[in-house]
Amino acid sequence: MTRGDLDDSMKVARGVAERLRLPPGAQAWKGQAGEFQGAGIGSSIDFQDHRDYAPGDDPRHINWQAYARTGQYSMKLYREEVRPVVDLFVDVSESMWVEVVKGKRTCELLYFFALSAERSGASLQVTLVKGGDVRVVSLESILSHRWFEEAEGMNGDSGPQPQLVRAGARANAIRILLSDLLYEGEPGPVLRMLHERQGTGLIFAPFTRQEADPGWRGHFDFVDAEQKTRHPHQIGAAVLERYLEAYHRHFGFWVEEARRYQVALVRVDSEADLFKSLNDGAVRSGALEVLP
Numbered sequence: 001m002t003r004g005d006l007d008d009s010m011k012v013a014r015g016v017a018e019r020l021r022l023p024p025g026a027q028a029w030k031g032q033a034g035e036f037q038g039a040g041i042g043s044s045i046d047f048q049d050h051r052d053y054a055p056g057d058d059p060r061h062i063n064w065q066a067y068a069r070t071g072q073y074s075m076k077l078y079r080e081e082v083r084p085v086v087d088l089f090v091d092v093s094e095s096m097w098v099e100v101v102k103g104k105r106t107c108e109l110l111y112f113f114a115l116s117a118e119r120s121g122a123s124l125q126v127t128l129v130k131g132g133d134v135r136v137v138s139l140e141s142i143l144s145h146r147w148f149e150e151a152e153g154m155n156g157d158s159g160p161q162p163q164l165v166r167a168g169a170r171a172n173a174i175r176i177l178l179s180d181l182l183y184e185g186e187p188g189p190v191l192r193m194l195h196e197r198q199g200t201g202l203i204f205a206p207f208t209r210q211e212a213d214p215g216w217r218g219h220f221d222f223v224d225a226e227q228k229t230r231h232p233h234q235i236g237a238a239v240l241e242r243y244l245e246a247y248h249r250h251f252g253f254w255v256e257e258a259r260r261y262q263v264a265l266v267r268v269d270s271e272a273d274l275f276k277s278l279n280d281g282a283v284r285s286g287a288l289e290v291l292p
Contacts, residue, residue, distance in 0.1 A: 013111035091179030131156030201263035
């Protein structure tokens with residue numbers, strides 16, 4: 001990916017971020033002061049409830065009118081205003097870049113999530129993951145494209161499966177995994193990390209049509225994207241059928257497990273218009289919202 005490619009991807013993402021957003025605007029959050037209403041108690045102007053006074057409470061919030069009536073101290077409680085918390089995990093393993101259109105779609109999605117979080121005033125943390133190599137990058141690094149150089153320098157020596165448990169996640173966060181999910185291993189550890197500690201888990205999985213329904217016939221050299229090794233194969237109808245069965249079984253299992261963990265899984269067509277692809281899948285599933 002050249003800098004021009006990254007600039008183009010950001011331009012596409014910026015246009016979509018003006019039409020779609022992440023779902024925090026429709027949710028209750030706990031966190032720091034900001035523009036979204038939270039689930040906790042704070043000091044905004046919206047009255048929420050009252051309770052009995054306890055030693056150490058701020059006397060400014062004593063309900064003096066109620067005291068005049070009852071002789072009992074009680075506290076006014078107000079709904080907290082908070083910043084949404086967004087943790088974005090980006091799988092930068094080799095399979096994400098194996099085709100140009102898939103690499104571009106990966107970049108577009110990364111920029112879309114970063115720009116959408118920025119527009120919402122969210123506290124954003126972006127983590128690049130390649131096997132066991134886990135690196136946190138800043139929003140400034142994303143917007144200046146330096147993240148891509150960081151990703152190219154990662155080694156992922158623990159295998160292709162992203163070790164998200166090494167990354168860590170903040171409580172009450174919306175947690176987004178950007179990954180094609182093309183690796184062996186049980187979905188459980190990844191899905192648990194996205195869901196635990198009151199997290200809202202979202203998975204966006206870019207794919208290509210060649211990957212989903214290849215028209216292979218005859219002799220092919222297959223390249224292991226992670227190991228950079230070649231493997232010759234003679235592809236006939238039976239082999240292709242087994243591939244398609246395995247491919248659909250793999251993603252069917254991911255969808256089933258994601259549903260069990262209450263994690264939204266959206267497959268994103270890399271060859272369709274980005275807005276159309278997200279609108280067709282993510283908006284319908286509630287993973288994204290259309291801006292009013």
